[in-house]
Structures are given as C-alpha cells and as structure tokens.
Amino acid sequence: MKEPEGYNLRLYVAGQTPKSIAAIANLKKICEKHLPGRYEIEVVDLMKDPALARRHQIVAIPTLIRQLPEPLKRIIGDLSNVEKVLVGLDIQPS
Amino acid sequence: MKADAKAKPPSRRVTGIEKSPTGISGLDELTYGGVPKGRPSLLCGSAGAGKTLFGVTFLYKGAVEFHEPGVFITFEERPEDLIQNVGSLNYDLQTLIAQKKLAIDNVHLEPAQIAESGDYDLEGLFIRLGDAIDSVGAKRVVIDTVEALFSGLENHALLRAELRRLFEWLKEKDVTAIITAERGEGTLTRYGLEEYVADCVILLDNRVQEQLSTRRLRVIKYRGSAHGSNEYPFIIDEQGITVMPVTSTGLAHRAFTERVSSGIPDLDAMLEGKGYFKGSSVLVSGMAGSGKSTVAAHFVDSACASGERCIYFAMEESPEQIIRNMRSVGIDLKRWTDKKLLSFKARRPNFYGLETHLAAMHRDVAVFQPAGVVVDPMSALIGTGGASDVHSMLLRLVDFLKERAVTALFTNLSVGPAESTTSVQISSLMDTWLQLYNRESNGEHNRQLYLLKSRGMAHSNQIREFILSSDGIRLRDVYVGPAGVLTGSARVAQQAQDNAAALVREQEMQRRSRNLERKRREISAQIEALQAQLVSEVEEDTLINREDVARENQLVADRDVMGRSRQTGATPAKQHLKAAKKSNARLEKQ
Secondary structure, eight states, rough: OOOOOOEEEEEOSSSSHHHHHHHHHHHHHHHHHTTTEEEEEEEETTTTOOHHHHHHHHHHHHHHHHEEEESSSSEEEEOOOHHHHHHHOOOOOO | OOHHHHHHHHHHHHTTTOOOOOHHHHHHHHTTEETTTEEEEEEEEOOTSSSHHHHHHHHHHHHHHOOOOEEESSSSOOOHHHHHHHHTTOOHHHHHHHHSEEEEEEEOOOOOEEOOOOOOOOOOHHHHHHHHHHHOOEEEEEEEEEEEEHHEEEEEHHHHHHHHHHHHHHHTTTTTEEEEEEOOOSSSSSOOGGGGSSSEEEEEEEETTEEEEEEEEEEEETSSSSSOSSEEEEETTTTTTEEOOOOOOOOOOOOOOOOOOOHHHHHHHHTTTTOETTEEEEEEOTTSSSSSSHHHHHHHHHHHHHHHOOOEEEEOOOOHHHHHHHHHTTTHHHHHHHHSSSSEOOOGGGGGGHHHHHHHHHHHHHHHOEEEEEEEEEGGGGGSSOOOHHHHHHHHHHHHHTTOOEEEEEEEEOOSSGGSSHHHHHHTTTTTEEEEEEEEEEEEEEEEEEEEEETOOOOOOOOOEEETTTEEEEEOOOOEETTEEEHHHHHHHHHHHHHHHHHHHHHHHHHHHHHHHHHHHHHHHHHHHHHHHHHHHHHHHHHOOOOOHHHHHHHEEEEEEHHHTTOOOOHHHHHHHHHHHHHHHHHHHH
C-alpha cells in the first residue's frame, strides 16, 4: 500500500456530551486501526471558543473535518458507523 | 420585594401579549402592534414573495427605530450579496454591523461535502446563533430560510427534533424571531414548520392574474391577539415594504358641511352656488372628448389656488401631456406642480394589479396628505380586474378617502352613445354625479352637462350646454326648444329669433305709445278749443246782459224824466229805480 501523507483531523465538539465523548473515542479507535502513526487529531470545544463555529461553518455537532490531505472533507455524527467514516475520510481499510 | 415580583405577572397577562413592532408600515396596524415579542413567528411564502426583504426590514427598523439590535442568519444568500441587495432601499447594513447593531451569519451547508455517521445534533448552529446574539445584544433574530437544513442533512427526524428545540431555545433567549419558510404544495410550508412555530404565522403571496402580479400578505394566525384576517396587498419598491390595510372600514366617516369649489363658477351655481361637499366623491362620466379631464383640472386648479394639496392619478396621459392640454383651456397646472401643491402620479393601469394600484394610491395619499384627489379615468382600471374586483377596490378607495376628508373626483369613460352606460355599481358609491354629453344635433356635436345627482343639496336639474374656451369651461344659458335643450347653432338661431321677436315687440310698443300720444294731444287740443268757446260765450252772455241792464236803466231814466216833465208823483219812478237796481245786482252775481 502506498504511504500517503499524514492525516490532519479536526473534531468539533460542544462540551463533554455523550455524543462528543463517543465521537472522540470512535475517532481514536478508527485512526489507531487504519492510520497508525500517520494521523493527528485536534479536538475543538466550541463551548470554549464559540466564534470558531461561525468561522469554520459548523452546524452539526460533532463534526469531523479532514484538513489534510486535500480536499477538505466533513463527517457529522458520533462516528459510530465505521464504514461511513472510512468512506467519508477516504481511508483504505487496512 | 417578593410581593412585588409576584404582583407583576398577572397585570401583564391582563394587557395581552407583548408585541414587537416590525416597522413595516401597515403590518403593525393590522396586527395591532407587530409580531409577538420574545417569540418566534413564521413567515412563509413562495420564492420571490419578499421573505428575505421582510426579514431584513424587520431587523433594520428594529435597530434604527426601536433600538433593538438584531441577528440575521442566512442559509441562502451570502452576507455581501444581502447587504448589496438591500442597499437599493437605503438600508445601510454595513454601518449597522460596524455599530454593533446587526450581526449577519451565513450558514453554508454543502450537502455533497457532508457525510453522516451516527448520531449528531445542531448544537453548532445553536452556538453560532448564541454567539451572534451575545455579540450585539440582539433582541431580534431572523432565520432565512431554515428549511435549507432539510436539503443539507439527511436525518429529517433528527432535524425536526432539533428545530423544535431551536424554537424553544429562541423563546428562552427572549428574542423576537422571524423564521422564514418556503411554501409547499397545498401546505403553508414545505416541511410543515407551522407545527413548531405556532404563535404567529404570516403568509406572503404573489399571485398573477391576467398577467399582472399582485403581492398579498395575510396573517393566518396570531395566538392571543386580534388581527386583520383579510388578504392585504403590499408593495415592494424603493421605499421598502408597504402593507396596505385596505379593508372597507365601514361607514363611520364624518360628513362635512364645508364646501369645495368645483373650479367652474357656473357649475358651483348649479350646486347651490357653493360647489361640492368637502370629503365627498364626485363622478364625472362622459364619452371620449366630452371634457371630463377639463372638469377635473378645474377642480384641481381651484383647490391648489386656495392652497390645498392635490394628487392627480393619471391613468392614460402623462403629466406633461395633461399640463399641455389644460394650458389650451387656460388652466395652468404647471405652477401648482412647481409649488409642490399638485402631485401627478401617472401609472398605466396594467402596470400592476388592481390591489397594487390601490395600495400605491393609499400610500401616496398617506404621504402627500392631499385635500383633493383626481382619478382620471377610473374606468381604465376596469381592464385590470373583474367588475366585482373593481367595485370592491373603488369602494375601499372611496371609504379611505372619505375617512381622510379628501374630496375625490373620478372620471369615467362611458362607452356607447347613450349616457346611461356608466357603470351603475360605481355610481351608487358617489355623492355627486356629473354627466357630460356630446350630443349630435343639426349636424354638429355640442357639449352638455347635467347634474344627475348631488346628495345633500338642492342642486339644479337643468341640462346645460358648456363650452370649452381658452378661459376654461363656461356654461351657457338654457335655451329650451320644442326638441329639448337647444345647443350650438340651434341655440344661436333661437337666440337670433328671440332677438328679432324682441325687436318687433319693441317697435310695436313704440308705435302704440306714439299713437296714444297723438290722441292725447288731439283731445287736449279739442278741450282747449271748447274751453275757449265757453269763455267767449260767457263773455258774450255777460255783454248782452249788461246791454240789457243798461237799456233797462235808460228806460227807467227816460220814464223818470218823462214823469217829471208831466209833474206826476215821484213815487212810481222811485219804485222803478229800485227794481232796476235789483236786477243789476242779480246780473253782477251771475
């Protein structure tokens, strides 16, 4: 398998809600399994910086944005459906 | 303290729900104050109905007039576009944003970019909205069009739950919100938002009838408040949105006894010498070229001359043309337009629908505050709607004008040769009805004027001929012949005949009086002659008598002489003398 550049993922949450916690956990699990060692996760809590929601066009929570590699991709939800996450992030299951 | 806090809520309930004025002229009147304060209202309508502009106006007026900052959440238009679009209405949103009186947030959803995996909520939207509200201290929120979420997100069940939460949340935030929604087929909104926003629902409509579109607004429901339930036309133009609460307001208008001159002295004379009643409606009907506009221009001219303002709604001619035409009959309307006493509103009847015409007229009257209004010709409007529509529109216009004590003059073009073809339904709305005829007789057309009715005054019942001269309209004296009123050359002929007959009579009279004089002189001459005769006869008589007396005296004297000479007694002679003296005295007496 060709080694692509690293994944830069940003997850937007709003406080410590069950959905947020589930999303963080799900994301970590998927990345560990399919992108070991070549991912970076940034969790943004909009409760702490509400202005970011507007700047980054966030409507649904949680929202996952693939910053890198290009193009930008968005996935909303608690990421419980692994298949959809993999398709959404364009990750080849390992 | 506690007692105070407890005492407040009941008193609030008594005064009814609190309202937040929209600042849209007309809407606040028909909702008795605006939309429910601190609650969301639903504004639905099809594309292009004016929802966005409505929302922007609500926020702009709120910020500028009512000191309530606002937030505009747009799902459809980019903020730059929005600012530019309403710039033509002189809504300077940029400045409001700089002054922290307005915040615009564009929620952009690109369905193709978004994948869904598992459970989510719209907390992001809530956060953005909350942030925007806090940034300006907003009291008003417009969300345009929240339904865009339905096309952007797949999980509609979740979306509905979230929208319900959103509206509840808005209430908690105590902001007055307007949620716009696209109209669906057979439903108010495509996604049934009326289920969630139930306090106040306003529907905007843009209907096309006979190729003319008319915008209408209807307050479908308003919980806890009375509201006008009819459809009200509204217009969007450079002055923003104007809603016209144009229902017939009943017949409670004041009746004036003041008079307004018709501008034609002779016509005033027919109207008890004073003219129309103030605030009354006057119908001038007649065929083409019978002088209707001139009658109207006279009215306007006279009203302006007395310092009143007038609006001339021209349906068929341009203001320039009217001014030029009226100059030919000696009426200078230009000076009044220059002095801003007269305002021409020239609109083609088919420029927009009937309701919009009415709405525009309403606004013009409300803005210009005229004392007189002319609609020339009213009949032009008939082409823009059905007869019943026109009737109801005119009814409302007449009521509206009466309420404002505006004297209105409508001209009506009658078609066909007879004078009775004026729309009867319309004439019954009018207080004064002037009919102008253009009758053919003796190979010429002559203008006639007849005051068919004039409520509340003893008006003339005569048919009068009138003439359009360079000094305006002049009524002629009535000449009635065997075939009715004589007009034109027939009148002139009759006039000549009358003059000739008068001359003959005059001459006859002179001759008679000359005869009389002659006879009188003859008789007095006779009298003089007879008197002279009498005098001479009396003199003759006296003379004869004197001679008789003298003779008698002589006789007595002779006898005396004779007696003395005979030496007879004197006594008989004395007796004779006495008798002679007596007869002398008798003669003297005579």
